[in-house]
Amino acid sequence: MLEHGGRLRAAAQRYGIAEAEWLDLSTGIAPYGWELPAIPAAAWARLPELDDGLEHAARRYYGCDSLLPVAGSQAAIQALPRLRERSRVGVISPCYAEHAHAWRREGHELEALDADTAERELERFDVLLVVNPNNPTGERLAPHTLLAWRARLAERGGWLLVDEAFMDCTPELSLARHCPLPGLLVLRSFGKFFGLAGIRLGFVLAEPQLLDRLAEWLGPWTVSGPARALAKALLQDKAGQARQRQSLLRDGQRLVALLNDCGWPPSGGTALFQRLVREDATALHEFLAARGILTRLFSVPASLRFGLPPDEAGWERLRRALIDYSKERP
Structure with missing residues (x-):
């Protein structure tokens, strides 16, 4: 399996620091949420029902009538390559590595692209994979650009697959309201926006026929009853969503300001993370880890991704560590 952020137990063992003493900034998951509603006892005792209101709440939240709940978007990432015959797949890179890994594992031909190359050479591909906003670069592609690519691909039976895992704070850039369209x-x-990664829930928005094929492949009861009940309640909580969005946008800018104050302007990011490209990224990663601060290290190019601290103590701890490092390595 590929390596991801959030491997706190492994970090605790490696650096000899107890798990409870870490400031984990290695993921792009919201570090806070809101008070969770009670889960009905029936959700624990019975098999999940498909008419419990989750899909209705999700349709309203995403502005799309054609969607399928799955056990985290990772489940769809792994399953979708199995629904196409061998294809030529372009991947706007760098991006979340599980996409390329899943398509390559199923025997598809992959090629890394940037946005300009994709625009020029789209006709060479059957599938184009885009993470928007991008993880880890934070790059955003405009909806009109993506929709134009979708139309060109759909003419040949192709797909535009857009991973919007970090889109909730910028819903105006989402393609959700344009679904379903052929090939989209x-x-x-x-979990990322709602701060509940452990719930393992995501949604696929696409044409009904394609969702039927995906559902058939995944099988029944892919999302647990408690997860469905909890997600339904939060997807209906518009006031809570507004507060969460405001908090994340504010703290995302605070993280940008903190890095700038240290003389290290980030190269990009979202409300949930910022990316710092530095030749000494490995040294900075180790320096922070030795102080119980976990970041996500990337080797090509050498860079770190910082998530958001959960509280004022975390912000101050990060600030002091960055200042200490800048004194040692200006």
Whole structure:
């Protein structure tokens, strides 16, 4: 399996620091949420029902009538390559590595692209994979650009697959409201924005026929009853969503300002993370880890991704560590 952020237990063992003493900034998951509603006892005792209101709440939240709940968008990432015959797949890179890994594992031919190359050479591909906003670069592609690519691909039976895992704070850039369109597939993550990664829930937005094929392949009861009940309540909580969005946008800018104050302007990011490209990224990663601060290290190019601290103590701890490092390595 590929390596991801959030491997706190492994970091605790490696650096000899107890798990409870870490400031984990290695993921792009919201570090806070809101008070969770009670889960009905029936959700634990019975098999999940498909008419419990989750899909209705999700349709209203995403503005799309054609969607399928899955056990995290990762489940769809792994399954979708199995629904196409061998294809030529372009991947706007760098991006979340599980996409390329899943398509390559199923025997598809992959090629890394940037946005300009994709625009010029789209006709060479059957599938184009885009993470928007991009993880880890934070790059955003305009909806009109993506929709134009979708139309060109769909003419030949191709797909535009857009992973919108970090889109919730910028819904105006989402393609969700344009679904379903031929050849358009949109993945949405529930856990990142709502701060509930452990719930393992995501949604696929696409044409009904394609969702039927995906549902058949995944099988029944892919999302647990408690997860369905909890997600339904939060997807209906518009006031809570507004507060969460405001908090994340504010703290995302605070993280940009903190890095700028250290003389290290980030190269890009979203409300949930910022990316710092530095030749000494490995040294900075190790320096922070030795102080119980976990970041996500990337080797090509050498860079770190910082998530958001959960509280004022975390912000101050990060600030002091960055200042200490800048004194040692200006």
